[in-house]
Amino acid sequence: MEESALSKALPGLPAARLDMVEACGRFAQSLGIARSVGEIYGLLYLAPRPMTLDEIAQCLGLSKASVSTGARQLVSLGAARRVFVRAARKDGYEAVVELGELARRAYENLFKSRLQNADAHMNEMLAKIEAEKESYSPEEHALIVERLTRLRAIQSRIKMLLPLAERIFS
Amino acid sequence: MEESALSKALPGLPAARLDMVEACGRFAQSLGIARSVGEIYGLLYLAPRPMTLDEIAQCLGLSKASVSTGARQLVSLGAARRVFVRAARKDGYEAVVELGELARRAYENLFKSRLQNADAHMNEMLAKIEAEKESYSPEEHALIVERLTRLRAIQSRIKMLLPLAERIFS
DNA sequence: CGGAACGTTCAGTTCAAACTGAACGAACTG
DNA sequence: CAGTTCGTTCAGTTTGAACTGAACGTTCCG
Known part of the structure; x- marks a missing residue:
């Protein structure tokens, strides 16, 4: 052994x-x-x-x-x-044997806040894209917007799951 | 700026x-x-x-x-x-823009397998506790078993949530 | 069949996080 | 009030991951 x-x-x-x-x-x-x-x-x-x-x-x-x-x-x-x-x-x-509170805080800090940040950041990026529209070709611009939109869809999908996740701590 | x-x-x-x-x-x-x-x-x-x-x-x-x-x-x-x-x-x-498969695999590897490992490991530890029972005082032995049982409860609680989490990828 | 250009590999370097030893202040003891 | 014992802090060291430059093998072209 x-x-x-x-x-x-x-x-x-x-x-x-x-x-x-x-x-x-x-x-x-x-x-x-x-x-x-x-x-x-x-x-x-x-x-x-x-x-x-x-x-x-x-x-x-x-x-x-x-x-x-x-x-x-x-x-x-x-x-x-x-x-x-x-x-x-x-x-x-x-x-500390009761880790519920600890887990809840970890969830809030590491997950929830991060997701909210991502949300704000996404809007900022979309704004920048429009602001510097002239530096892209039309196809490129369309592609970028499509990609970002796709990301946003994933984000909101995850956001829908948040309340579900919160139910874990109860 | x-x-x-x-x-x-x-x-x-x-x-x-x-x-x-x-x-x-x-x-x-x-x-x-x-x-x-x-x-x-x-x-x-x-x-x-x-x-x-x-x-x-x-x-x-x-x-x-x-x-x-x-x-x-x-x-x-x-x-x-x-x-x-x-x-x-x-x-x-x-x-690769479609990250669904990637996320699913990450979930499987980082989460599911880890949890299964933890499960096996837990049983192993409980076995060891019984095997070396004589090296603990009765109260100590009881405490350790209680603590490990508590951990096991958390584990099975998380395990109950797994099918719920799997539904994310669908 | 030379000779580029490309992608990979490897030994060496850099850098940040983790850890240590030693010094320090605080609290207690006789 | 000297002398311990504790816990913390800090400068220095160690360690491992990430990155680089250079060498290497491969492929493709003239």
């Missing part, structure tokens, strides 16, 4: 938790977030109690500095909470 | 086409594709006729090598076609 790089580095973690760390790392990366941030979340997600910066750093083989910024990112994303651990008298981090 | 870096570099292109280049560049980047690949597509999308590697390279201020690999990527994605231009006796590229 082949072992991953992580599992070699961190013999202390049970296999299941390591799996979770790796899966979340990959997922984060596919979302354009730093892999380490996802790994931290994966570690926290199955942690029986809040973990301190140093614990996280040791478990994942990261520097405390990286974990500090990574955990900060998670908190600002709403995917982790910072809690004060009485017993150890230091801060700890725990995963 | 402020001019972008691209427009300075490429005074030959009309503003509307430049807008398209930039928009597609940004969009590609947000999808994790190289910006230049998106720019090439944006350029081709409003081109009145197929463009050669050299034309594209000059328009976008890229090297022929970059355009060669970029265009190859577009073709392998199904977003561009390679056509032989008789008049010039060389290859040209044109944008």
Whole structure:
């Protein structure tokens, strides 16, 4: 059985938790977030109690500095909470398990606003086309307008699906 | 009025086409594709006729090598076609305007398969948990199972939406 | 059968993001 | 009030992706 790089580095973690760390790392990366941030979340997600910066750093083989910024990112994303651990008298981090709100915000920011931008941008482009009509041949102008119109059709089609998508979060 | 870096570099292109280049560049980047690949597509999308590697390279201020690999990527994605231009006796590229098939494949590859992977992975993790049950305390074991079950619930919720999403492409 | 022109490939460079080590301020302890 | 321990910040390093220039093979033309 082949072992991953992580599992070699961190013999202390049970296999299941390591799996979770790796899966979340990959997922984060596919979302354009730093892999380490996802790994931290994966570690926290199955942690029986809040973990301190140093614990996280040791478990994942990261520097405390990286974990500090990574955990900060998670908190600002709403995917982790910072809690004060009485017993150890230091801060700890725990995963936010209810991801509904997080998903909703991601949808709003990454999708909805982007689509609205695209809409405005499309109108702007059509205006520019008319403004500089003389720099195209008639056929070229027609072609461009046709292509842009086609794009606009796709846009409105997607827009029709938005309310449907919103229903996911309910 | 402020001019972008691209427009300075490429005074030959009309503003509307430049807008398209930039928009597609940004969009590609947000999808994790190289910006230049998106720019090439944006350029081709409003081109009145197929463009050669050299034309594209000059328009976008890229090297022929970059355009060669970029265009190859577009073709392998199904977003561009390679056509032989008789008049010039060389290859040209044109944008694939019907993006339905492309979107469908993206959905299949990036989403559906990922979700199925996640499903398999989840079962594997639950199996591992049971296999190494002795390395957890009872409460810890219960917590992990609860967390994983929660994840599984989210997964199946998303899975219920899949047929709905498929209806988009019809 | 030379010789262009074209497209691809490859080694090297550039550049930005991620990570680290070290220094710093703050809070607590004895 | 000295001395820890924490968490953050910052400058410097590392790393990987994107891009380039140059070399290469191929095709087509004279």
